[in-house]
Amino acid sequence: MTKSIHCDRCLKEIRIKGDLVTATMFFQVVPYHEDCYAKDLKGAKTLLLNNQPINGFSGNFLTLLAIAVFIASFFIDDNSMIYLSVLALIAILYRLYSFFIFERHLEK
Known part of the structure; x- marks a missing residue:
């Protein structure tokens, strides 16, 4: 039962x-072919499109870093950590959304 991703x-x-x-x-979160992303979208960083892929090495690394910050925010008693943990949670949710909506439906 695979979903068609375009x-x-x-x-x-x-x-x-x-x-x-x-x-x-x-x-x-929008899907692109690697070639389409590399040709037209990689260099154009705007408010509308972030130039870092969510599912690449950098996206996975940032997600792991966000998980560490999110967990650390429970142990640090500082009001500014609340805002940082919310930002980390957003990064984690984007990565999970990308996996469950697009990546799990494709062949390796």
Whole structure:
């Protein structure tokens, strides 16, 4: 039971997990082919599109860092850690959303 995932730029189907790049646009996670992302979207960092992929190495590293910050915020008694933990939780939720909506439906 696989779901059909289509590139947001070229509208072709993405079949392989290694070809998928997810990024945020207007607070929404959108899928791209790796080539489409590299050609047109990687260099354009705007308010609408973040140029870091959610499911790449940097996205996974930032998610692990966000998990560490989120857990550490429970042990540090500082009011500013509340805001930092909320930002970390947002990064974690974006990564989980990307996995459950797009990545788990594709072949390795």
